[in-house]
Amino acid sequence: MDTQLDLWEVFIQSKTGNHHVHAGSVHASDSNMALQNARDIYTRRNEGSSIWVIPSKYVTASTAEDAAMLFDPANDKIYRHPTFYVMPEGAKQI
Amino acid sequence: MNTVDVIADFTHKIENDLNIEPKDQMPEKYRLHLIRQISQHAHSEVIGMQPEGNWITRAPSLRAKQILLAKIQDEGGHGLYLYSAAETLGISREEMLEQLHSGKAKYSNIFNYPALTWADIGAIGWLVDGAAIVNQVSLQRTSYGPYARAMVRICKEESFHQRQGYEIMANMMKGTEAQKAMAQDAMNRWWWPSLMMFGPHDSDSPHAGDAFAWKIKRKSNDELRQKFIDKTVQQAEVIGLTVPDPELKWNEAKEGYDHGEINWEEFKRVINGNGPCNKQRMTHHIQMHQEGAWVREAAAAYAKQQS
Amino acid sequence: MTKQQALYKYLLRLGDNPLILGHRLSEWCSRGPILEEDLALTNIALDNIGRAQAFLKYAAEVEGLGKTADDLAYKRDERSFYNNLIAELPIGDFAYTIARQLLIAVFEQLQFTDLSKSSNETIAGIAAKSLKEVRYHVAHARDWCYRLGKGTEESHNRLQRAFNELWMYTGELFEMYDEDVILVFDGVAGDLNTLKIQYYDAVQKILNDSNIQIPVVDYMQTGSRKGIHTEYLGHILAEMQYLQRAYPDATW
Numbered sequence: 001m002d003t004q005l006d007l008w009e010v011f012i013q014s015k016t017g018n019h020h021v022h023a024g025s026v027h028a029s030d031s032n033m034a035l036q037n038a039r040d041i042y043t044r045r046n047e048g049s050s051i052w053v054i055p056s057k058y059v060t061a062s063t064a065e066d067a068a069m070l071f072d073p074a075n076d077k078i079y080r081h082p083t084f085y086v087m088p089e090g091a092k093q094i
Numbered sequence: 095m096n097t098v099d100v101i102a103d104f105t106h107k108i109e110n111d112l113n114i115e116p117k118d119q120m121p122e123k124y125r126l127h128l129i130r131q132i133s134q135h136a137h138s139e140v141i142g143m144q145p146e147g148n149w150i151t152r153a154p155s156l157r158a159k160q161i162l163l164a165k166i167q168d169e170g171g172h173g174l175y176l177y178s179a180a181e182t183l184g185i186s187r188e189e190m191l192e193q194l195h196s197g198k199a200k201y202s203n204i205f206n207y208p209a210l211t212w213a214d215i216g217a218i219g220w221l222v223d224g225a226a227i228v229n230q231v232s233l234q235r236t237s238y239g240p241y242a243r244a245m246v247r248i249c250k251e252e253s254f255h256q257r258q259g260y261e262i263m264a265n266m267m268k269g270t271e272a273q274k275a276m277a278q279d280a281m282n283r284w285w286w287p288s289l290m291m292f293g294p295h296d297s298d299s300p301h302a303g304d305a306f307a308w309k310i311k312r313k314s315n316d317e318l319r320q321k322f323i324d325k326t327v328q329q330a331e332v333i334g335l336t337v338p339d340p341e342l343k344w345n346e347a348k349e350g351y352d353h354g355e356i357n358w359e360e361f362k363r364v365i366n367g368n369g370p371c372n373k374q375r376m377t378h379h380i381q382m383h384q385e386g387a388w389v390r391e392a393a394a395a396y397a398k399q400q401s
Numbered sequence: 402m403t404k405q406q407a408l409y410k411y412l413l414r415l416g417d418n419p420l421i422l423g424h425r426l427s428e429w430c431s432r433g434p435i436l437e438e439d440l441a442l443t444n445i446a447l448d449n450i451g452r453a454q455a456f457l458k459y460a461a462e463v464e465g466l467g468k469t470a471d472d473l474a475y476k477r478d479e480r481s482f483y484n485n486l487i488a489e490l491p492i493g494d495f496a497y498t499i500a501r502q503l504l505i506a507v508f509e510q511l512q513f514t515d516l517s518k519s520s521n522e523t524i525a526g527i528a529a530k531s532l533k534e535v536r537y538h539v540a541h542a543r544d545w546c547y548r549l550g551k552g553t554e555e556s557h558n559r560l561q562r563a564f565n566e567l568w569m570y571t572g573e574l575f576e577m578y579d580e581d582v583i584l585v586f587d588g589v590a591g592d593l594n595t596l597k598i599q600y601y602d603a604v605q606k607i608l609n610d611s612n613i614q615i616p617v618v619d620y621m622q623t624g625s626r627k628g629i630h631t632e633y634l635g636h637i638l639a640e641m642q643y644l645q646r647a648y649p650d651a652t653w
Contacts, residue, residue: 029393037437154644154653386434392552
């Protein structure tokens with residue numbers, strides 16, 4: 001059986017201070033190779049200042065079926081947003 | 095969700111121009127259509143490395159060599175982004191390569207033509223990549239999220255490819271008589287195959303119906319081909335190249351060019367395996383794949399020991 | 402030999418090595434064992450060709466005959482190329498390419514560390530930039546040595562064979578020639594002899610960690626400092642220089 005090596009997910013931080021953002025995936029047999037491959041594939045045009053790689057098999061994703069259960073209940077919790085509150089006219093910097 | 099809900103949910107998303115994502119339920123036919131299209135696209139990028147790779151060691155300047163290497167590297171990278179996108183649909187890269195090697199999966203016909211002279215490197219960048227870009231720009235809005243995102247990244251990176259090809263042609267057209275002849279000869283050989291890249295006329299396109307309904311495809315073959323011709327003819331004129339189509343004529347009414355009929359016999363012949371390089375391209379890919387097997391085995395074995 | 406002649410030849414050496422090695426690495430295009438590795442080798446090839454361009458451009462300036470880096474790359478004959486023999490050998494299998502990468506990159510890391518302190522600012526600048534690239538080349542080759550050396554019996558044997566065949570080309574890396582003597586005196590070039598112990602220590606450590614035996618050879622190949630090469634170089638040049646030679650009046 002042929003192998004194309006394991007699948008890894010790649011997260012790139014474009015510059016210091018930013019979040020690491022999912023860029024895509026690479027194949028590699030170990031973490032060093034995954035990092036090097038991610039560097040050679042996803043940062044050819046200076047896109048990166050830091051890279052995370054993680055074996056794809058360790059990523060657990062929520063399903064579309066559960067989306068309603070997971071996310072809709074947050075819809076009516078509007079008191080979590082600052083715009084929910086009525087401030088006295090004239091109050092500044094609040 | 096039961097089947098009815100799945101379809102309703104999917105249709106709702108498609109109708110509202112929402113992307114379909116990997117974890118979303120989708121009709122099996124949609125999934126298979128995408129796997130076929132994305133893997134074919136990925137294979138095209140990878141097989142496309144060969145005709146250009148043929149000239150790396152003969153590139154006529156250090157600058158030309160660097161540009162060409164970087165460009166072919168991009169093609170490999172794009173193949174990789176696309177394999178990644180297809181893998182989110184539940185097919186492995188092993189399986190996709192197997193399908194390529196068995197002939198079940200196709201790649202773009204254009205790469206079954208040979209790159210004979212240095213001017214062909216210009217023609218491939220300008221015409222072949224130019225045609226590909228027209229298609230890829232429209233695919234940035236395709237309905238499957240990972241495919242659309244890969245296309246956005248690819249379009250951004252490809253923007254230099256067409257320019258490098260056109261620059262080669264432009265320089266040669268400013269050069270010696272031999273260079274001009276070489277450039278025109280490449281134009282003559284690559285023009286028609288480039289037009290064929292958009293596929294059969296809309297009236298003869300077998301998979302188009304579903305692809306439109308599912309918003310995988312946003313523009314028709316003929317629309318995209320027309321777009322390519324209209325912008326390319328002007329570019330040819332600027333540098334003094336002749337488009338090898340005696341029937342090419344500006345049509346004021348449709349604000350586009352009318353062109354001569356494409357040789358569909360040739361198109362079918364090459365698709366069915368009898369182009370100049372079909373055998374060569376596949377033999378090379380299979381041979382390199384086999385020669386690399388011991389390296390991949392070693393890497394996997396080493397990783398196992400370390401874990 | 403004048404100082405200018407010494408500097409010119411020295412720069413050709415620094416330019417020809419990455420030019421020829423970059424050429425060999427570029428042959429891997431569409432031949433990698435996995436697509437990712439195809440791209441990795443291309444990156445290393447691009448680093449090399451970029452460095453060749455920088456050194457040859459400076460060499461042309463020093464020569465002072467109005468030539469360009471391209472003139473030096475595409476219009477010189479075999480006997481006036483000064484790259485080390487190890488760079489011009491054919492790519493072989495993947496193990497052979499990795500072994501060569503390791504043997505060259507470890508040397509270059511030491512050499513450029515040294516040259517980044519050169520009294521010649523242009524050389525120091527190119528060396529400092531190259532050093533970053535070369536450190537990556539070492540890491541890439543080293544990690545593959547571990548994988549191949551310890552992976553399977555086949556990969557181990559292939560890597561061992563590669564080092565056995567390449568070892569006799571490492572002596573040449575340290576040869577001091579007329580130009581070295583002149584330039585070391587001015588602090589332009591480094592004394593290669595001082596790098597030798599560190600070099601073999603570093604390589605041996607990686608080979609040990611890869612379960613690879615240190616090859617024993619009774620002769621080290623030589624010749625490149627005098628422009629005497631293997632038969633392979635002529636074929637590289639025939640291919641590389643083809644368009645420039647066939648159309649001497651053309652610019653591309």
